Each structure stands twice: as structure tokens, then as C-alpha cells.
Amino acid sequence: AKDRGRAHYRYFQEQMNLSFPNEALMESHLRRAIEKEELTIHYQPQVNLITGEINSFEALLRWNNRKFGYVSPMQFIPLAEESGMIMRIGDWVLDEVCKQLEYWQKKGYRPVRIAVNISPKQFKQENFAMKIREKINKYGITPHSLEVEITESAMTDMQDTFAMLKELKDIGVVISIDDFGTGYSSLSYLKKYPIDIIKIDQSFIKDMELDEKNAAIATTIIQLAHSLGMEVIAEGVEKDQQVEILKSANCQKAQGYFFSRPVPIDDINQSYMTAIQP
Numbered sequence: 147a148k149d150r151g152r153a154h155y156r157y158f159q160e161q162m163n164l165s166f167p168n169e170a171l172m173e174s175h176l177r178r179a180i181e182k183e184e185l186t187i188h189y190q191p192q193v194n195l196i197t198g199e200i201n202s203f204e205a206l207l208r209w210n211n212r213k214f215g216y217v218s219p220m221q222f223i224p225l226a227e228e229s230g231m232i233m234r235i236g237d238w239v240l241d242e243v244c245k246q247l248e249y250w251q252k253k254g255y256r257p258v259r260i261a262v263n264i265s266p267k268q269f270k271q272e273n274f275a276m277k278i279r280e281k282i283n284k285y286g287i288t289p290h291s292l293e294v295e296i297t298e299s300a301m302t303d304m305q306d307t308f309a310m311l312k313e314l315k316d317i318g319v320v321i322s323i324d325d326f327g328t329g330y331s332s333l334s335y336l337k338k339y340p341i342d343i344i345k346i347d348q349s350f351i352k353d354m355e356l357d358e359k360n361a362a363i364a365t366t367i368i369q370l371a372h373s374l375g376m377e378v379i380a381e382g383v384e385k386d387q388q389v390e391i392l393k394s395a396n397c398q399k400a401q402g403y404f405f406s407r408p409v410p411i412d413d414i415n416q417s418y419m420t421a422i423q424p
């Protein structure tokens with residue numbers, strides 16, 4: 147895992163002309179990012195392709211360092227995982243999201259859901275479900291207003307994974323598989339685990355209007371999800387033609403730059419939350 151983190155770092159250093167001179171310095175700054183209030187959460191709407199309604203958002207972490215500027219989560223999340231900081235950061239994200247849900251619920255807004263990315267390291271903690279339960283109780287939120295996005299790579303041990311997902315399901319949170327189709331696990335887990343939503347990885351959406359193979363894979367995932375009684379969300383939708391293909395394949399929901407980039411909470415409140423107050 148350590149080598150992978152390094153590789154990631156180098157890649158982005160070249161790609162984005164990163165101003166952090168080394169990983170150690172980035173790590174020491176990241177360690178203080180929470181108390182320095184450098185972390186924020188952006189929210190990306192998930193759009194119902196049939197009705198146009200928006201009832202859910204994905205929470206995406208942002209880090210703006212005072213000295214070195216904006217750092218992509220693709221850079222700092224691997225570093226946070228490698229160093230163990232992801233536990234504290236992940237906890238902070240969950241806390242912020244639950245706080246936001248509490249605010250909306252207390253104000254009497256219509257019910258909406260927020261999906262939170264869960265690192266494999268977090269998910270593999272024995273007391274993860276208990277921590278989720280504590281957050282839900284602490285903020286008094288409706289359990290199904292919270293969604294946990296878990297990747298296939300977190301689902302290694304069959305027994306442990308099943309037990310954890312079952313516990314989360316019993317609490318009432320919504321469970322989705324992120325980046326579906328990019329892991330190496332067998333499909334048999336889909337019938338064993340209590341999964342609500344499959345998120346089609348954006349690599350299959352990209353160029354689907356030109357690449358028949360991508361369109362075929364996406365369409366097959368949609369059918370698979372439906373025949374298993376699960377919901378499906380297409381990620382990374384950027385083009386009108388992609389929306390049309392997804393609609394004709396009966397995909398219920400999509401998110402991507404075509405509809406909206408991830409935006410700060412104030413934008414969400416202004417665009418999606420105030421108008422629908424009864």
C-alpha cells in the first residue's frame with residue numbers, strides 16, 4: 147500500500163505541478179488540516195433521469211492548504227490511508243454530513259440523502275457500524291438519510307464483510323458499491339450482501355456514446371442491478387448523448403458535470419433546498 151501511495155503521489159506531481167515539495171511535508175500539513183479548518187465538503191447532486199428530481203448528493207472532501215493551495219483528494223486520500231489519518235478525517239466527514247442532515251431535518255426540509263465515501267480502512271474497523279450508529283443517534287437523523295459508499299476492494303473477507311454490511315443494514319443506512327466493475331471480485335457477492343445501490347464507474351460512462359463496448363458494459367450493469375432488485379447510479383456523466391443512452395437503458399439516476407460539479411453547501415442550499423420548503 148505504501149508503494150501505491152508513492153506512485154499516486156509522483157503521478158500527480160507530474161500531472162498537476164504540485165507545489166508540495168515532498169510527501170512528508172504534505173503529510174505534516176494534512177495532520178493539522180482539521181484544526182486549521184482547511185477541510186471542507188462539496189456536494190454533487192444525483193439526478194433522477196425520469197423525473198429530473200434531486201433527492202440525494204454525494205459528499206466529496208476538499209482540502210485547501212493555506213500555503214500550498216488546493217490539493218486533490220486523489221492525492222491526499224491515499225496519503226491519509228497510508229498514514230492512518232483517514233480514521234480521523236473519515237470521522238470528521240461523517241460528523242459534518244450528519245450535522246448537515248440534522249440541520250435540514252430540523253428546518254423541516256423535504257427528506258434528502260447524503261452519500262459518504264468510506265475508505266476500506268474505515269470499513270474494516272471492527273466497530274465501524276457502531277460508530278455509524280453513534281453518529282446517527284448523536285444528531286438524531288433518519289438512518290436512511292445517510293448512505294455509505296464502499297468499494298469492492300474493501301470487501302475482502304466474505305464473513306467479516308457480510309457481518310458488517312448486515313449490521314449497517316440493520317441500522318437502516320443505505321449501502322452502495324462505488325466504482326462498480328473496476329474491482330476484481332466475483333459477482334457472487336451481489337447475491338449474498340445486502341446492497342441497495344450499484345454505482346457504475348465513470349470509466350464505463352466516458353466515451354460511451356462512441357465506444358460500443360463501454361455502452362454494452364454500462365447497459366449490462368444496469369440490467370444486472372435491476373434483476374437483483376438494486377438501484378443503479380451512473381457516475382461521471384458529462385454529455386447529453388450519455389444521458390440519452392442511459393435513459394434508454396432504464397438507468398434511474400446519474401451524477402456528473404453534465405448536471406453539476408460538486409459544489410459548496412451554500413450552493414446546494416440555494417439551488418436545491420430552499421425552493422422546496424412547503
Ligand code: C2E
Nearest residue numbers: 206207219220223239263264265382383384402403404408
Ligand atoms: P469517487 O468516489 O469515485 O468520486 C467521484 C469523483 O469524480 C470525484 O472526484 C468527482 O468530483 C468526480 N466527478 C464527478 N462528476 C464527474 C464528471 O462528470 N467527470 C469527471 N471527469 N469527474 C467527475 P474527487 O472529488 O476529486 O474525488 C476523487 C476520489 O477521492 C473519490 O472518487 C473518492 O475515492 C475519494 N474521496 C473524495 N472524498 C472522500 C472522502 O470523504 N472519503 C474518502 N475515503 N474518499 C474520498
Ligand code: CA
Nearest residue numbers: 204263295324
Ligand atoms: Ca464515491
Ligand code: CA
Nearest residue numbers: 324325345381
Ligand atoms: Ca466512484
Ligand code: CA
Nearest residue numbers: 324325347348
Ligand atoms: Ca474512484
